[in-house]
Amino acid sequence: MQVTNQPIDAIHEEVFADTTSGIGPELNLINPQPESCRQISAESPVLSNIELAKLKNIPDFEAATIPMLYKVADGGAGLKQALDAIFAAADKYIAEGKCILILSDRGITKDMAAVPALLAGAGMHHHLIKNGTRLRASIIIESAEPREVHHMALLLGYGVSGINPYLAFESLEHMCADGMLDISFEKAAENYISACTHGIAKILSKMGISTVQSYRGAQIFEAIGISSAVIEEYFTGTPSRLxxxxxxxxxxxVAMRHEPAFAEQNIDPFSYESGSHYQWRNGGEQHMLNPETIVKLQQACKTGDYKLFKAFSKQLRGSAFANQNLRSMLTFTP
Structure with missing residues (x-):
């Protein structure tokens, strides 16, 4: 394991970064043997569809695919039952000698929704640790859910060795076929994997970590707004103050995202919400920094109008933003 004392320059010190990911069983770390090196080395933890297909057919590295689907109508109870079934299947396959466990959400239907990839991956990671079988198999995620660098980093941080974001590749293929990209699908997929890999390396570098192997399973995260029961069961050891x-x-x-995809009426694909998670969009999520508040702040700064600034600050403290941040939920007691 390699960890430095200070952040690394992800660009100028790229020579020190290693984004390869070892896949397969691991032997005793404190008693290295020649057999300890017998692993599959992936150049990036982000796997293409072809690379995933190869993983499923490598001699002496038996792989098993475990569906991570559940009946969406069963709600939380169905989700819990599906997670238990996934973990039981993993125990069975490991006992049979399988050393690559592929958690896949392919096969989604109107009735069957995908178990969140991070919940399944992290839960599997900790389940195997508790059973003492973690080093006997690697966890691979084949999911439509991960698409951004942070998604990849979370999965790696909770023990996943490889990620196949197949929906991202299907989207790229569609864009190339429709002429939205003037490059081949193969080149677009290569660029996407390269961008994700460099993004992962940048996240690692901020923590002073230069190898994916050191980052995997490190859990350098803090949870906010997740119940202690879920943390204890599926994200064991993650700090959580709320x-x-x-x-x-x-x-x-999950149901809120799943049901619109299988709506009976024909929906114009361009009418879907474009998303407002990161920045304000009309009709989307509420943001404290929106056109109305930003204009007041800019005008107050340009004109030096203190009353306008007070109107800006009063608006941020108003009822419209009552639950936008933690401090607005706190009260002072004498």
Missing amino acids: EGIGLDEIAKE
Whole structure:
């Protein structure tokens, strides 16, 4: 394991970064043997469809695919049952000598939704640790859910060795076929994997870590708004100072995203919400920094109008933003 004392320059010190990911069983770290090196070395933890297909057919590295789907109508109870079934299947396959466990959400239907990839991957990681079988198999995620660098970093941080974001590749293929990209699909997929890999290396470098192997399973995260029961069961050891949602609420969020995709009426694909998670969009999520508040702040700064600034600050403290941050939920007691 390699960890430095200070952040690394992800660009100028790229020569020190290693984004290869070892896949397969691991032997005793404190008693290295020649057999310890017998692993599959992936140049990036982000795997193409072809690389995933190869992983499923490598001699002496038996792989097993475990569906991570559940009946969306069953809610949190169904989600819990599906997770238990996934972990039981993993125990069975490891006992049979399988050393690559592929958690896949392919096969989604109107009735069957995907178990959140991070919940399944992290839960599997800690389940195997508790059973003492973690080093006997690697976890691979084949999912439509991960698409951004942070998604990849979270999965790696919770023990996943490889990620196949197949929906991202399907989207790129569609864009190339429709002429939205003037490059081949193969080149677009290569660029996407390269961008994700460099993004992962940048995240690692901020923590002073230069190898994916050192980052995998490190859990350098803090949870906010997740119940202690979920943390203890599926994200064991993750710091969390605030209680929050459980499996029932997670299942509701899954259903909110799942049901519109299978709506009976024909929906114009361009009418779907474009997303407002990162910045304000009309009709999207509420943001404290929106056109109305930004204009007041800019005008107050340009004109030096203190009353306008007070109107800006009063608006941020108003009822419209009552639950936008933690401090607005606190009260002072004498």
